[in-house]
Amino acid sequence: MMTAMLAITTVLALAAAAYFFLRERKLRAGLSQNEEEAKKREASQAQVIHTTKLASLGQMVAGVAHEINTPLGFVKSNVEVVSDLISEYEAAVTKVMTGVDLLLSLDASMVDRAKAAIQKARIELARATTLNEARELLEDSAEGLKQMSSLVLNLKGFARVDRDGMDTIDLNDSIRSALTIAGHQLRDRIQVVQELGDVPKVKCMPSQINQVFLNMITNAAQAMDDEGKLTIRSVAKPNVVEVSFEDTGHGIPDDVLPKIFDPFFTTKPVGEGTGLGLSIVHKIIQGHGGAIRVKSQVGKGTTFFVELPIAQKPAAKAA
Secondary structure, eight states: OHHHHHHHHHHHHHHHHHHHHHHHHHHHHHHHHHHHHHHHHHHHHHHHHHHHHHHHHHHHHHHHHHHHHHHHHHHHHHHHHHHHHHHHHHHHHHHHHHHHHHHHHSOGGGHHHHHHHHHHHHHHHHHOOHHHHHHHHHHHHHHHHHHHHHHHHHHHHHHTTTOOSOEEEOHHHHHHHHHHHTHHHHTTTEEEEEEEOOOOOEEEOHHHHHHHHHHHHHHHHHHSSSOEEEEEEEEEETTEEEEEEEEOSOOOOTTTGGGTTSTTOOOSOTTSOOSOHHHHHHHHHHHTTOEEEEEEETTTEEEEEEEEEBOOOOOOOOO
């Protein structure tokens, strides 16, 4: 009897052990599958974010190309006109020189006629505005080249192609740089008011903060259909610098406001937005130990507030 009970107990124990072993194995397989799916999902999201960044870069490059093309066009036109004006001036000088050559080769009886011809050519040359026109065109061209040079310098500073990692910067410079890059979206449509205070420097990754500011400006421009006003302010607060972007656009409904920083959430039509712009902005600001918040009223506009920690000054060395 005892032997039978012992055998039954052993069988039950083995069965239970097998059950729990199989259950644990199944759970582990499920966890492994979930981890694999999570990794795939994370990789997919990272790829979409990377693609979105490239799309933003493409839009930025297109805008810069447009900004460069305008002064480049009138510089090209001015150079062509100056070339024609120089040809006209050369023709007038040739007339004078022809008269001079004739005068030198004539006898005394033909001198008066030669003098008259030279005098007439001289008067025409004196009245010509060719050189003044050429000078004005060259000055305009120089201004156009100056604009292109400024834009390239802003783009270089915006992208920070010659620097990596953290740097201590003035956020006002980043704001101005982003405004220059976004100029084609604002010109003749959006009134930009800059109320930039005397703010301390912050330590950050400049290219990422520039991306944040460009995104803020672009979103504000898109929120205002035909015309509007964008006010950008920078102020120093305890331990942080706050930059705000206030637009007079449509505003964001209360039921949408809590979702705007969620990945892939967008109110734009299909094909016009991935819903990653503000999500990336939020991630960048958090990664810098800062904060971003928003207030909005439908029909009146939206204001985004970006706060970044002030760079700590190095401790003074003991004497």
